[in-house]
Structures are given as C-alpha cells and as structure tokens.
Amino acid sequence: MLELELYQWVIAAVCAGLIGFSKLGVPGSGIMVVPMLAIILPARQSTGFLLPILCLADIMAIYFWRKHVQWQQLIKLIPWSILGIIAGYYYLDIVSDAILMPLIGTITLLLIAVTTWRNSRLGADRPIPTIWWFAALMGVLAGSTSMLANAAGPIMTIYLLAMQLDKRDFVGTSAWFFWIINMVKVPFSMDLGLISPASLLVNLILIPCIIIGGILGYKLVHVVPQKLFNTLVTVLAVVTSIYLCLKAF
Template identity: 45%
Template structure:
C-alpha cells in the first residue's frame, strides 16, 4: 500500500491538506479529494482510507465551531441519514472497485451540479426548495447513501442547511457536527467491509500533520483568497476527475 512514487505522495499529501482546508471553511475541497484519491488507490480502498482522515478534520472543525450548532436540525435528519448509510453499506458489500468508480463519478458530478445551481440562482434556489418532512427524509437518505458510498454528501447537506436558513457560523458548525456523527457511524461499517485495516490506519496517522497544517492554513489564509475564483478552480478539477471515473 505504501509503495508510492513521488507523484503519488504529492497527491495524498495535497489531499490531506485539502481535507484540513475543507473543514475550515471550503467544503467543496472534499469533492476534489474524493476524485484525486482514486488516482492513487482503487475506488473501494480510497473510500476507506479517506474516512479516518476526514474524521481528523471533523474533530478540528467541531472544536473550532463547538458552540455554533443547531441540534434540532440534526436530530430530525439523523434517522433518515442512518437509513441511507445502511443502504450504502449493502451496496458497498455487493460491488467491486470497477463498479464503484462510475457510481462515485456520478455522485461527484451531481454534487458539482448542485453547487452550480445554488451559485447561479442564489436566494431563488433556496426559496424553491420544499420544507416538508418528506423533503427532510429524502435529503437524509440521499446524504447518508452518498457519504457511505463515496464520502461526498457535502452538497446535499448544504441544501438541507440552506432550507433551515441558518446564519453562516451555525451553517458551518451544524454541518461539522453532522459529518463527525455520520463518519463515526461509518467507521465500524467500513471496518466490517475491510475498507479500513491496520495498515491503512498507519497510513492515516502519517497524514495527520498535513491535515492539521491544511486546517491552520484555512483558518488564517483562506479569508484572504478570492473565494469565487478558488472554488471555481476546485470544482473544475473535481469535474474532470468525476468524468474520468465514468470512463
């Protein structure tokens, strides 16, 4: 697993730093990370290797935003998310890496599409979203499924939080606690599927410094970077990666 070339090491270290960045205010970075990790690892292995790294980032995020969470919005969503997670578990149990790659590619492109729609229509997009229990159930199941299959539920969760009309800080903080919870739930399931091993956890431990550095960079430097330009670049690269997974 660790017999990497120089390019592979550059990719995985960049991905680790990008996870830190994503947890400090640039969630779209995770979409790029999901696609880039599959340039180094097979699809199934990449999903399992990525999860503990995301958990490290989640711990940083909930520490930083520990008081900025609206629990009632999480509690109403969690039962539906768990249904989606377990559906994803059985799908992962049944398919191999070759079958998983195009599925993750479609999820990545769908998340990018959601972001583009939000950016293009702004408040009109938010106003047209339903606010019923059925909508919450749909979002929860889709979010649970996509995060279980490919660690890529950021766009779906963003829609849910937008519907709730949360201020920016509560938006980020509530999302951080959501992903910490769901990633903890996923951990034993990934273990059971053999996607997380002792060897992969050793690799994850090597990546912790890069994740922390990325998070610190995000907190200090990210506000100084033109966010629209940066996000556009990230999404274009992620789209290229997602399309590559389809073929």
C-alpha cells in the first residue's frame, strides 16, 4: 500500500468525497481535487490514482440516476471519445503539462464564450445543435483531455448544456459517459504503469468517502432550480478552465 502520512490520508479522503459530490451532484465541483492531490502525489501518478475513484463514483452515479440518461447523446459521443482516448494515450509521453493544461483551458474558454454568445443572441428558443461535427469535435476533445489529464469535465458541460438537458438527465448522461470512457482508459493506464495494486488498495479504503460525498451531491441536485444548476456548472467550467490556463505559470 502507498505510504501516506495522516495529513495525506485526510487530503485523499476529502478528494474522494469531492469526486463523489461532483459525480452525483454538481459537475465541476471537484475542481480542487487535482491541485489537492498534487500535494501528496506527482502529477503523472495522481492521474492513475484518480481513475479507479472516478470509476467507482461513476457506478454510484449511474445507480442513483439510472432513470435519467439520454442514450442518443452517448451514441453520438462515445465512438469519437474513444478515438480521442487513443490519441491521448500516444501523446501522453510527448506533451508536457506546461503545454497541455493551458491548451485545454484556452480551448474550453473559447467554447464557453462561443456558447454564451450563441445563447444570448438566440435566446430561450435557440435550436439544439444537430450537425454531426459538433458531437464529433466534443467527443474527441473529451476523450483526449480525459486520457491526458482527467480534464474532460468542462468539455462535457458545454456539450450537455448545448443539448438543453434537464438537470437530472444532465447528471445521469454525464455519469454514463464518464463511466464508459473511464473504463476504456483503464487498460491504457495500466499499460503506462499509472495504476498499481498499492494505489488500488488506497482507492478501496476511500470508498466510504466517495459514498458520503455522492449522497450529499445527490440530495443537493433535488433542491437546486434548473436555471441555477445551469449557471453553477457553467461558472465551475470557467473556473476550471482558468485554473488550467494558470498551470503554465
């Protein structure tokens, strides 16, 4: 098992709880997980450490939101996302964090800006994007950024908001999407040596924290109005993107 000090266990437990809260509640609310984990683990190792926790939280989210999923959205996204994962796998050892993180953040901010401009110009009656390349672009971006840095959250937020999903369908569809692509990522991560028996044991110990955070997030979604939910996930996507941009400094 990984040798962790008490304060490191506390940080890991809080991170697991935040992931559960984000997966079942407000996507993007786990923004502090990556910088917090950087305190106790190297960036490359933390990517593999996070993956099993994400998969467990995804399973929990799927169970709680099992009646709320838009399969047609997943069918459009998943094939392109798998292509993105494969591309990310081959580029993982080539692209440094100093280049990758700001690039992801900048792309996401541009997408948010375009989406916000489109929404303000067209108003409440704006059409849902149906052109094939929109799903293809977002799928490839989500898959590659997920494989490279577990940073696909803002991309999926933009896509699902553009689809104008109800908050429950938003969380449920997001849960299925991330569970599928995270499971696809597992063999790639194992091949790269990012997942080990020692890290898996720590992941298992943290399961209660994931459950507690997840239940809190699930309860919150039921009381947050749709408009506030959309605003929250958009703001968190912006904050996450800015954080990624600042990683270069």
